[in-house]
Amino acid sequence: MIKKIILTIMFLSFFSNLSANYHKLAYDFNFKSIEGGEIKLNNYKNKVIVVVNVASRCGYTPQYEGLQTLWTNHKKDLVVIGVPTNNFKQEPKNNAAIKEFCETNFGVNFPMTEKMDVIGSNAHPFFKWAKKNYGIGAIPKWNFHKIIIGKDGKVADTFASFTKPNSKKFLTVINAEIKS
Helix, strand or coil: CHHHHHHHHHHHHHHHCCCCCCCCCHHHCEEEECCCCEEEHHHHCCCEEEEEEECCCCCCCCHHHHHHHHHHHHCCCEEEEEEECCCCCCCCCCHHHHHHHHHHHHCCCCCEECCCCCCCCCCCHHHHHHHHHHCHHHCCCCCCCEEEECCCCCEEEEECCCCCCCCHHHHHHHHHHHHC
16 A cells, blocks of 8 residues: 555656646746846757856866866757856856856856846746746756756756766756757
């Protein structure tokens, strides 16, 4: 009996995000670019979008290298968007200094947003939308939290900070979304 209950709970939790009532899609959101322009997610329809909150003084900062490799290897099918934040007190720099740090130390040339909040009441609307539609798994608990948006404009999966962009688990989801 207990096994049946556990299996039922697992089954329902697996499909709970599939039935999310999306009133908007990721394509409905824009970010201000670190360079002053706009990053319109609508421009990335039919591509996989990886949104990652980032910081320069974090133990996970070397993941910039893996994110850049992902972007370089899959530009045709995917976009990586870095979202600098000081929500975890590890990004004290201004936009110009963040941009210079990323380019100089990691050769980053994927789109970056201006520095912003990713959690709390002041979080960018994209992050509030992801939380509402995907649940607590979409809420960044630390820097380098990854949200994968499928070609349908919905959250496909999320990965905690400790999951590297070159990990088998992460790349399996990316490749499946690219092929969908």
